[in-house]
Amino acid sequence: MTNFFDRMFGKNNKPGTGATAKSRLEFVLVHDRINLPPERMAEMKAEILQVIAKYVSYDHDMVDISLEQRDRSSALVADIPFQKAKDVLPSDADYDADLEAWEQAKTKQTQNTFADDGDTPKEMVEPSFIEDDALNAETDEPPTEDDNDPV
Amino acid sequence: MGARVITVTSGKGGVGKTTTTANISVALSRLDQRVVMLDADIGLRNLDVVTGLENRIVYDIVDVVEGRCNLKQALIKHKQFPSLYLIPAAQTRDKTAISPADMLDIVAKLKPEFDFIIIDSPAGIERGFRNAVAPADEVIIVTNPEVSAVRDADRIIGLLEAENKEPGKLIINRLKPDMVKKGEMLSADDITDILALDIIGIVPEDEFVIPASNSGVPVTLNEDSKAGLAFQNIARRLLGQNVPLMDLEQQPGFFRRLVKLFNG
Structure with missing residues (x-):
């Protein structure tokens, strides 16, 4: 049918x-x-x-x-x-590596500001958040490193 | 001016080259054209039996090439159609007995005397095919609605392209409209789609074809045969007449008409 x-x-x-x-x-x-x-x-x-x-x-x-x-x-x-590019999420290892690199860059930046010894940039390059982040990341060490290195 | 030289070829064997050559030639001669058929299938001659001329052969094409006779002596006149002639192939030789240059030479001599020279090519793509195609102005490619036949036709088309020949025209032979309707056979559209070639005729499978070849009387003389009519139509199209492709619907009964009504 x-x-x-x-x-x-x-x-x-x-x-x-x-x-x-x-x-x-x-x-x-x-x-x-x-x-x-x-x-x-x-x-x-x-x-x-x-x-x-x-x-x-x-x-x-x-x-x-x-x-x-x-x-x-x-x-x-x-x-x-x-x-x-933005679709690619970093792996945990990548993320850790990035964090480390960022911290190194940050310490270098503080070095530079010390070396420069200029008056005006000093205040501009060291906004409060850098100190906050540094404190969050590693509680005690970073400040001491900062103090030691330039000398 | 001189004759139009048309070679009928296919690649694959058994698709109906010889039947097509015979029927188109007879149909053209009935339309008052002076036609000579040239059987290029040396070693496997058949055009003579399909046209009922097998008892009249004295000389063949190889005799002409090798100088045992002149061209006129090898021409067999068809008694029923006085404007139709055949130059038969040799039966006891092979394709290497003649060359493309020999074919060009023979065709050049025939050209002034005729309106059409129809060359029946052997199957294959070797020497015999090259002989048959060398003098062609136009090529007709015969195929069947089957994968192997269409594939071989495609190969032929490629070879013609490589030789800078005209692309040729397609004849789809032995189509079964009922099977196409059921979706169990390649349609004419399927085949022209795939081969991207102009079609010059669709010849339906027809029970009159084998009796016709049994008796050596080409089917195009049978007024009841759709295949015969299809070959007549092809001959007309070759002459430039605008003949639409046949409607191959077999029984336009009540229901089919109803369906047509529904489908617009």
């Missing part, structure tokens, strides 16, 4: 082997036309991605490199979305 209605309204629920034939043909002809078998094609894709990874990070799941047919000629079309 469903078959009857399908035919009545020209519906075709599941695609027949004709559609399979078409997609198989398209696949085989893409490779025939450029004389590049599927396996070599896969190698080429992997190599392209290696090169790209040297320069930028990209979203592995979104990569789409495929051969496109334009009439009888073929083109390699690559859609490789890059990851935005």
